[in-house]
Amino acid sequence: MSDTVTVDPALREHVVETICALLPRVLKREVPDASESTTLMDDLGMSSTTGLELVLELEDRLEREISVEDLGRDDFETVGTLASYVAGNLLDEED
Amino acid sequence: MTVLAGIGTYVPAGRVPIEALADEFELTPMQVRVFRRYHKLGEAARGEETLTGLLGLALDDLALSDGQKERVRYVLYARTFPNVVPYPHNPLHEAVAAAGLGHAQAFSVGQQACASGLLAVDLAGRLVAADGDGALAIVLAGEKAFTSEARMVAETTMFGEGASACLVAASGERDRLLSFVARLRGEFDGGHEEVAAEFQRIYHDALGEAVTAAVAKAGVALEDIAVILPHNVNTVAWQRTCKRIGYPLERVLLDHVAAHGHVFCADAFINHRTASERGLLRPGDRYVIAAAGAGRGATFSAMVFEH
Numbered sequence: 001m002s003d004t005v006t007v008d009p010a011l012r013e014h015v016v017e018t019i020c021a022l023l024p025r026v027l028k029r030e031v032p033d034a035s036e037s038t039t040l041m042d043d044l045g046m047s048s049t050t051g052l053e054l055v056l057e058l059e060d061r062l063e064r065e066i067s068v069e070d071l072g073r074d075d076f077e078t079v080g081t082l083a084s085y086v087a088g089n090l091l092d093e094e095d
Numbered sequence: 096m097t098v099l100a101g102i103g104t105y106v107p108a109g110r111v112p113i114e115a116l117a118d119e120f121e122l123t124p125m126q127v128r129v130f131r132r133y134h135k136l137g138e139a140a141r142g143e144e145t146l147t148g149l150l151g152l153a154l155d156d157l158a159l160s161d162g163q164k165e166r167v168r169y170v171l172y173a174r175t176f177p178n179v180v181p182y183p184h185n186p187l188h189e190a191v192a193a194a195g196l197g198h199a200q201a202f203s204v205g206q207q208a209c210a211s212g213l214l215a216v217d218l219a220g221r222l223v224a225a226d227g228d229g230a231l232a233i234v235l236a237g238e239k240a241f242t243s244e245a246r247m248v249a250e251t252t253m254f255g256e257g258a259s260a261c262l263v264a265a266s267g268e269r270d271r272l273l274s275f276v277a278r279l280r281g282e283f284d285g286g287h288e289e290v291a292a293e294f295q296r297i298y299h300d301a302l303g304e305a306v307t308a309a310v311a312k313a314g315v316a317l318e319d320i321a322v323i324l325p326h327n328v329n330t331v332a333w334q335r336t337c338k339r340i341g342y343p344l345e346r347v348l349l350d351h352v353a354a355h356g357h358v359f360c361a362d363a364f365i366n367h368r369t370a371s372e373r374g375l376l377r378p379g380d381r382y383v384i385a386a387a388g389a390g391r392g393a394t395f396s397a398m399v400f401e402h
Contacts, residue, residue, distance in 0.1 A: 041292075045292070047292060047295060048295050052133045056125055056128055056129060070338075072338060
């Protein structure tokens, strides 16, 4: 499970910032004051498909592939939970 | 006891890529990538045939003997959409007559969208059992992607053309119906935008519950289910459903999602044919056919059969 994977705090923080920067682009509107605790579905009304768009945008921005095998709805709870999942599920480069 | 005695299928060779639908449905390049990467929907089947032609080709593939044709008393046409051709065409009656089945009572079964196929199999089984004299029924499915609504469901799926024809009897060696569960969710009777978020939220739990309930009703364990023959809505929906119920995704036959798209009520039966051809169904195997339908209201359905 993603929440048991040890993640690099600096990497995770970088992912949080990247997600917050990408939210307006994915949701096609301003998202003021987005933070780690912002809930994606409840606060922002994100659908499961826009969630997947966000993951694809993250791949482009981070220039790394993200394994989505274990990506579940719980991981889309908040910006922070998604960042934890992503930071723990980046595939090795050149894999 | 209802048995699925034979299945005929037809999928046209033509394909339309998801990119070709982008303008019509205002899909962004990123949404197209999501469809290809996660939903694993890349192309949908398209043919030049009329709907009568599609249904007729599935009936031909069923290859009934003259003796079987004489015994066919009912032809049920399971439909995703209430209207599948412009008035006054009646492709069901045309296809049935052309196949030499004009003596059978032919009617449509709907109201459960893409789950109507399972409902029709259940109804067909009950009709021939009530007659009790060796009567047979045929369940037809398959539609044309002839309107925007019948080409794509936003964020969910793209429809492909094709057809299936299932021969249903009241008794026989194969494939015996062990259980049927249909969960009707009337609260999703609303406009797409109003109910879509909640529908997406409960989709995987509800579909998984229908599967596990049907398996329990059949008196078998989920790990004894050899294969799940799904509707082709998309791959990520089945990934998430499998994760919830603890069933291995590799035993869900998703071979045709990428190239056929969601073939209305017919895809689970087309998948049955593929499972047979791939040797995935051995005598005695128990398997699940499952589908979910949404339109005005939603239905989550599953059947367990023994091969």
